[in-house]
Amino acid sequence: MPILELSPGDQTVTVSGDTPLLDVYAALPAGLYPPFPPVELPGGVGGLVSRGGFGQNFFFAAEILGLTFISPSGRRIVAGGRTVKNVQGYDLTRPFVGSFGALGTAETVTLRLRPGLSMRHVASPGTLETLPGAARFVWQDGPSIHQMHFGPAREVDRALSGVFGGTEVTGSVDLRHFFPEGVGVGTGGHLRDLRMNRLGQSWINGGEVPPVPALFARLAANL
Amino acid sequence: MPILELSPGDQTVTVSGDTPLLDVYAALPAGLYPPFPPVELPGGVGGLVSRGGFGQNFFFAAEILGLTFISPSGRRIVAGGRTVKNVQGYDLTRPFVGSFGALGTAETVTLRLRPGLSMRHVASPGTLETLPGAARFVWQDGPSIHQMHFGPAREVDRALSGVFGGTEVTGSVDLRHFFPEGVGVGTGGHLRDLRMNRLGQSWINGGEVPPVPALFARLAANL
Numbered sequence: 001m002p003i004l005e006l007s008p009g010d011q012t013v014t015v016s017g018d019t020p021l022l023d024v025y026a027a028l029p030a031g032l033y034p035p036f037p038p039v040e041l042p043g044g045v046g047g048l049v050s051r052g053g054f055g056q057n058f059f060f061a062a063e064i065l066g067l068t069f070i071s072p073s074g075r076r077i078v079a080g081g082r083t084v085k086n087v088q089g090y091d092l093t094r095p096f097v098g099s100f101g102a103l104g105t106a107e108t109v110t111l112r113l114r115p116g117l118s119m120r121h122v123a124s125p126g127t128l129e130t131l132p133g134a135a136r137f138v139w140q141d142g143p144s145i146h147q148m149h150f151g152p153a154r155e156v157d158r159a160l161s162g163v164f165g166g167t168e169v170t171g172s173v174d175l176r177h178f179f180p181e182g183v184g185v186g187t188g189g190h191l192r193d194l195r196m197n198r199l200g201q202s203w204i205n206g207g208e209v210p211p212v213p214a215l216f217a218r219l220a221a222n223l
Numbered sequence: 224m225p226i227l228e229l230s231p232g233d234q235t236v237t238v239s240g241d242t243p244l245l246d247v248y249a250a251l252p253a254g255l256y257p258p259f260p261p262v263e264l265p266g267g268v269g270g271l272v273s274r275g276g277f278g279q280n281f282f283f284a285a286e287i288l289g290l291t292f293i294s295p296s297g298r299r300i301v302a303g304g305r306t307v308k309n310v311q312g313y314d315l316t317r318p319f320v321g322s323f324g325a326l327g328t329a330e331t332v333t334l335r336l337r338p339g340l341s342m343r344h345v346a347s348p349g350t351l352e353t354l355p356g357a358a359r360f361v362w363q364d365g366p367s368i369h370q371m372h373f374g375p376a377r378e379v380d381r382a383l384s385g386v387f388g389g390t391e392v393t394g395s396v397d398l399r400h401f402f403p404e405g406v407g408v409g410t411g412g413h414l415r416d417l418r419m420n421r422l423g424q425s426w427i428n429g430g431e432v433p434p435v436p437a438l439f440a441r442l443a444a445n446l
Contacts (some may be wrong), residue, residue: 052312061314062285077438080317089275089321090439091284094303098312216313217302218445223438 002044003027004108011113012065014031017046019105022172024111035063036148037137038172042179046106051183052098054193054203055137057151057159061097063112071104073223080110095219100209102220118153118209121146121173124166128192134159137179139191148173164169184208225391226250227331234336235288240269240329243397247334252418256340258286260360261395265402274406275321277416277426278360280374280382284320286335292319292353294327294446303333311428318442323408325443341376344369347389351415355367357382362401362414371396407431 002019005012008029015024021041024034036048039056049067063212066080069092080093096103126145128138135147136159146169149159178190182205185196189204196202212220225242228235231252238247244264245259260278261270272290276283289303292315304318319326349368350363358370359382369392372382401413405428408419413429419425435443 059288061312061317063280082374088323088324089284089318090436091317091320094284094317095312095315098314100311102313107339205236210311213313215446222445 008032012110013112014108014138015045016108017153019045031115034111034112034113035060037119040174040176042176042182046100048102049097049106049109056152057155061094063114064093064097066093066110068107069104070107072220091100102212102216103223118156120156120160121148121149121169122163122166123169136194179205181205182207235333237331237333238268239331242268253258255336257334258283260342263397263399265399265406270330270333272320272332274322278373278383280359280378287316287320288335289316289333292327293330323437325427325435334353341379342373343383344371344392345377345386345389346392349405359417364375402428404428407434
């Protein structure tokens with residue numbers, strides 16, 4: 001039972017780390033969105049959190065309200081919560097998000113849900129080299145270029161306002177075939193993320209992860 | 224120069240840790256709010272962040288976009304940032320918020336700003352014992368009870384909807400005289416915070432801080 005607790009009133013959902021991303025979509029009432037687009041990726045929600053998100057145009061870590069994870073030494077660590085009620089911090093949620101496994105593996109994740117997010121996905125003939133566009137995600141699949149943007153409706157409209165022609169793709173997409181050996185960060189990948197473009201990087205097949213800063217290696221060794 | 228960088232477009236402001244809370248209000252354009260009410264407290268913004276906020280009715284840690292702090296061993300640590308652009312995490316912002324000094328002292332803090340927040344503050348004759356009310360903050364000052372609520376307008380209306388009579392207090396308030404020896408958490412204080420009420424606690428004069436969990440004592444010792 002991967003959906004552990006759904007609270008539409010509080011706009012939160014708690015899921016097990018191995019929950020597929022599209023299972024989260026399937027469990028939500030209409031009009032309430034998780035902090036990722038309807039795309040399936042390897043590793044489910046836990047993998048997504050470990051990689052610092054995918055396809056969002058907001059501060060992803062702030063949408064992760066809490067999680068439990070198993071540390072490198074095997075401890076179960078409870079980080080964060082679902083309410084504004086705690087004064088005291090000591091919350092390891094944010095260091096964990098985007099830690100690419102260095103701090104351990106997510107066991108359960110509590111996501112903030114938002115109303116009224118929007119997604120646009122257009123496929124058109126072409127290659128990555130000829131692409132204009134301000135869409136957050138672009139990828140090549142055979143002879144087609146896919147452009148996808150997810151977020152507040154106005155921002156989505158703006159990001160894809162220069163796209164004419166092509167086919168509007170509705171519904172969810174499974175991108176796992178790009179990543180048979182897992183999702184990593186590197187150069188020359190099929191899937192470009194505007195966040196990484198300035199570094200010449202993209203999401204690539206394989207487990208290549210960014211280097212761990214010394215401070216966090218010390219932290220990980222003490223968890 | 225305690226206001227280091229104000230970006231109304233990005234809705235962020237970066238200040239030095241010792242910036243008085245009301246100096247932040249004075250620096251902002253009309254209609255843009257920091258994540259705290261217009262109240263002065265000891266320790267300025269750095270003290271507020273260290274104590275996990277004051278008077279807010281939202282998840283305070285998510286409003287702190289980044290900070291630099293001096294760790295117990297004297298290292299300067301950069302935590303978080305101001306943008307959605309980073310994939311990689313390893314962000315110590317959230318553990319620091321509400322750590323009551325255990326992880327060190329804030330040097331600079333970047334706050335998220337929000338439009339359209341609201342505050343209502345009513346003073347009426349009475350004592351804490353006779354108070355109904357769902358206001359987040361209540362305190363006794365001489366023969367008067369003060370009730371204050373800060374947040375989205377509808378929530379403020381609801382929280383003080385049972386308050387009739389009394390004097391509407393507009394403008395900022397200096398509460399530092401309650402805390403000549405610093406702000407702590409304990410029992411029997413003058414200033415009740417609904418977040419702590421269930422534990423029978425309130426904000427008190429003096430430096431009493433909640434106990435540090437063992438995990439964070441280890442973390443602090445390694446920073």
